[in-house]
Amino acid sequence: MRIGVLALQGAVAEHIRSLEAAGAEAVAVKRTEELDELQGLVIPGGESTTIGKLMRKYGFMEAIRSFSAQGKPIFGTCAGLIVLADQIEGQEEAHLKLMDMTVARNAFGRQRESFETDLPVKGIDETVRAVFIRAPLIKSVGPQVDVLSTYNDEIVTARQGTLLAASYHPELTDDYRLHAYFVDMVKEAAAAGSKA
């Protein structure tokens, strides 16, 4: 499995390390042509407005939508989750609009800007170590979205078919099980694609 990490801005190297620990081959992606060689893509944390701007500048909006339309999985973490969402609270324009959900940016307020917790995630046996940094929350989801975890009754991990989104940074810990979960999604999608 060859999985790319969108390398326009944000926590790229850490995702590459976690994907490799989960048994995939991982590469940084800077140009749209590189997507052709990949079976899955991670959109990392960072700053969603900056990532969105650079995606528009380098042609990634259409390229990633078509990547997703081919049934190839995408995993967005933190700012990457914001980039996947259909709607961003208080903002007129969203970015990729691939996942049927409304998100709120910097949703934990100043008191809790950054913290770590152990999070139960549906489909993963034991709790996942999650690092939240100026993190977004998923305020509402559409019917096709499966909620995988909540923190204080707010949604922080969700999946819609081949799309996976987490509010936090799973790549900043040694716990790579959420990456392994994504690698499994990529394997399943690749197997389904080759049968079609």
Ligand code: GLN
């Ligand atoms: N606060 C950032 C944003 O709104 C996301 C933070 C992160 O990715 N750690 O884009």
